[in-house]
Amino acid sequence: MILFSDVSKSYEKKAVLKSISLIIKKGDLIFITGPSGAGKTTMLKLIYCSERPDSGHITVADWEVSKLKQQEIPELRRNIGIIFQDFKLLSNRTVFDNVALALSIHGMNSEKIRHYVNEALDEVKLLDKATLFPQFLSGGEQQRVVIARAMVSKPIVLLADEPTGDLDIDNAKAIMELFSKINSKGTTVLIATHDDNLFRASGKRVVFVNDHYIEKEYIG
Amino acid sequence: MNTTSKSKGAYRSKPKNTSNGAWLEITKYSFKTALKSLRLEKWINLLTILSVSIGLTIFCAFIIINSNMSSALQRWAKSFGVVVYLNEDINKEGEDKLKNHFLQDTDIEAVNYISKERSYEEIKKTLGSNAMILDVFKENPLPSSFELKLKRGYLDPLLVKEKAAKISQLDGVQEVQYGEKWLSSLNTIAKTIKLGSIVFGAAIFIAVTFITYSTIKILLHRRKDEIETLKLLGASSSFIRLPFLIEGFFIGTIGGTISSLAILGIYSFIMYKMVEFLPAIKFVVTSLPLFVYLTIPLGGAVMSLIGSFIAIGKIRY
Numbered sequence: 001m002i003l004f005s006d007v008s009k010s011y012e013k014k015a016v017l018k019s020i021s022l023i024i025k026k027g028d029l030i031f032i033t034g035p036s037g038a039g040k041t042t043m044l045k046l047i048y049c050s051e052r053p054d055s056g057h058i059t060v061a062d063w064e065v066s067k068l069k070q071q072e073i074p075e076l077r078r079n080i081g082i083i084f085q086d087f088k089l090l091s092n093r094t095v096f097d098n099v100a101l102a103l104s105i106h107g108m109n110s111e112k113i114r115h116y117v118n119e120a121l122d123e124v125k126l127l128d129k130a131t132l133f134p135q136f137l138s139g140g141e142q143q144r145v146v147i148a149r150a151m152v153s154k155p156i157v158l159l160a161d162e163p164t165g166d167l168d169i170d171n172a173k174a175i176m177e178l179f180s181k182i183n184s185k186g187t188t189v190l191i192a193t194h195d196d197n198l199f200r201a202s203g204k205r206v207v208f209v210n211d212h213y214i215e216k217e218y219i220g
Numbered sequence: 221m222n223t224t225s226k227s228k229g230a231y232r233s234k235p236k237n238t239s240n241g242a243w244l245e246i247t248k249y250s251f252k253t254a255l256k257s258l259r260l261e262k263w264i265n266l267l268t269i270l271s272v273s274i275g276l277t278i279f280c281a282f283i284i285i286n287s288n289m290s291s292a293l294q295r296w297a298k299s300f301g302v303v304v305y306l307n308e309d310i311n312k313e314g315e316d317k318l319k320n321h322f323l324q325d326t327d328i329e330a331v332n333y334i335s336k337e338r339s340y341e342e343i344k345k346t347l348g349s350n351a352m353i354l355d356v357f358k359e360n361p362l363p364s365s366f367e368l369k370l371k372r373g374y375l376d377p378l379l380v381k382e383k384a385a386k387i388s389q390l391d392g393v394q395e396v397q398y399g400e401k402w403l404s405s406l407n408t409i410a411k412t413i414k415l416g417s418i419v420f421g422a423a424i425f426i427a428v429t430f431i432t433y434s435t436i437k438i439l440l441h442r443r444k445d446e447i448e449t450l451k452l453l454g455a456s457s458s459f460i461r462l463p464f465l466i467e468g469f470f471i472g473t474i475g476g477t478i479s480s481l482a483i484l485g486i487y488s489f490i491m492y493k494m495v496e497f498l499p500a501i502k503f504v505v506t507s508l509p510l511f512v513y514l515t516i517p518l519g520g521a522v523m524s525l526i527g528s529f530i531a532i533g534k535i536r537y
Contacts, residue, residue: 049537050452073537077454088449092260104249105455107242149453 001026001188002047002157007056007066009042016042018212019056024190026156029183031199031220032192034209040192041085043209044159047190048080049073061156078106081150081187083160087142089134089149095121096130099149106153120152124178140171147175151182158182160191164198172198250462257467261439265471268435272428272475273482276520279424280483280508286417288505293410297375300406302384302398304366310392315364318392322368327383330369336360363394377404425523428475432468432527439464440531457535468528469521476520480513 002024009017016039024030032040045051046058049065058065063076081102089098096117103113121127124144134142143163150158160179164172176198183189191198199206199220206220258265304322306315315333322331334342339362344351368387370380380403384396440447450460487507494501 048452070537071457074451074454074456077452077537079454082452084452088445088452090446090449092446101450102453104246105450105453105459107245109241109245 001028001061002190003057003059004043004046005057005059007046007053007058009039009046009051009053015212017046017053017209020209020214022207022214024188026188027183027186028205029179029189030191030205030207031202032190032207032209033194033196033199034215036194038209039212040194040209041161044082044161044190044192047157047159048077048082074105078153079156081153081155081158083143083146083150083158083163085162085165087134087146089142089145091133091135094131094133095126095137095145098134098145099152102149102153116152117148120148123151123181124148139166140168140174143167143171143175144178147178147182151187155187158187158189160189160193162193162195163191164193164195169197246459246462250459250466253463254466254470257439257443257463258470261442264435264438265467268431268471269475269478271431272472272520272524273478275424275428275431276476276479276516277482277486279421280479280512280516281486282417282420283512284483284487284508286413287508289413290410291506293406293413294372296406297372300370300375300399300403302368302370302380302387302396304368304387304393305363305395305397306365307392307394308363310364314392318366318390321390322366327371327374328368329371332367332369334365334367336362336364339363339365375403375407377407428472428520428523429527429530432471432524433531435471436464436468436528436531439467451535451537460535461532464532465525465528468524468531472520472522472524473517475524476517479520480516483508483516484513 002022004020004022007017007020008015016037020039020043032043034040042051046053047060047065049068053066056066060076061079063072065076068076090101093101099117099120100113103116108116118127118130121130124147126141126144126148129137129141134145137145147163150160158179163179164175167175172195179189179191193199202220204220206218207214208216208218304318306318319331319333322328337360340354340360343362344354347353370383374380374383377400380398381400384398387393388396447460484507491501491505491507494505
């Protein structure tokens with residue numbers, strides 16, 4: 001599903017990742033962890049082609065990501081659900097419209113959009129807040145809107161960058177339950193986090209990135 | 221890893237919409253977004269529409285003045301003729317020969333023969349009560365002549381000069397006269413009007429395009445977070461561009477329509493007021509043909525679309 005083959009990346013001559021190789025199988029839920037600045041977010045950015053590797057190859061399903069042309073990137077991204085650390089919710093749109101945006105870009109008609117958005121909001125238990133604007137929601141609720149937006153188009157891969165960063169334990173637990181649920185339906189889930197509470201005793205694969213390399217892999 | 225096809229699991233493929241209606245839905249979405257932006261950013265859009273309409277109104281007023289000046293020039297040009305004075309001793313055969321020569325010349329539209337006697341009568345009529353001064357002449361001093369009307373395309377001063385020189389070489393021709401200076405001035409005015417139209421038209425085109433360009437640039441800046449999110453969600457460049465292009469199209473069309481109505485109103489008002497003092501003006505001053513009024517909104521739309529297109533530039537992921 002996702003393949004990193006000898007991938008290196010640096011910013012302004014400062015190495016972030018050095019010769020990273022990683023295979024993630026379809027339907028996996030894995031955690032990428034490590035200290036701040038270890039390159040967790042960069043790994044995710046390389047997957048959705050927000051960054052390009054300096055060397056090596058990255059493949060996502062059938063896409064050779066490292067060789068994608070500009071006009072091919074949108075199609076890749078339409079098949080990846082992304083949960084951003086800073087949410088990236090549009091403050092001038094309601095919760096419903098924020099989630100609907102992910103389907104509008106597919107050219108879906110409004111009737112279908114309504115059906116799938118309501119379904120997604122119901123799944124994250126925010127159906128009653130569909131008409132509110134994001135700024136009137138709590139941090140946990142905003143994060144659930146982002147998850148609903150990421151999963152509404154049924155992506156093949158879900159990437160989450162520090163999804164529980166500012167959340168309390170209860171909210172973090174609820175978010176993790178959502179990821180497990182999404183993963184159980186066949187979606188490959190990749191979570192970048194520094195919070196080891198998330199993967200401790202999860203029984204899932206954990207990739208520990210440190211000092212630009214994959215230092216170790218283990219089952220959490 | 222399988223690289224031959226983009227395999228889609230049942231779960232993934234469920235909500236995808238790849239039907240032909242996708243483009244229709246994206247267009248509908250873009251129209252809705254553009255209309256919403258026109259409403260939300262009403263002040264900047266109103267200002268742009270106003271600027272576009274002022275620019276186009278000035279341009280239309282210029283076209284009306286220009287077309288009226290051109291038709292006045294054409295009316296003057298119609299009266300232009302070359303007079304060929306014949307030798308005193310030319311006989312009937314010589315005159316017929318010359319007449320045939322002129323009739324066969326494809327550059328000449330009309331040939332009018334004026335005999336000595338007719339010339340004398342005409343000058344007598346012109347002099348009126350002063351006609352007695354002609355009595356000093358024992359014989360009719362005026363020569364017979366041909367008045368030639370050249371074709372419209374042949375009113376270039378150089379061509380006329382060349383033609384006059386050739387005619388003066390013909391047997392039986394004493395002198396060829398035409399308003400050389402008059403023709404030259406007429407030509408200079410016509411050329412100035414033509415050049416002015418091109419320069420002014422280009423200036424208005426650039427102005428309207430730039431006005432829309434600036435507005436769309438501002439709107440793009442204001443919505444840069446939204447565009448960034450759209451890009452990350454996988455929106456195609458056309459999905460991002462289309463609402464801005466439609467907004468530009470609306471700005472140009474509305475601006476053009478206001479301009480059409482304004483110029484029609486101003487023209488009607490001026491004519492209404494002027495007719496009171498100069499009743500003949502309605503026969504002299506003409507408005508623009510109806511299709512031009514319908515073309516102005518289209519012109520505004522095209523100019524604004526170009527401005528929007530340049531403003532959006534290339535979408536980079």
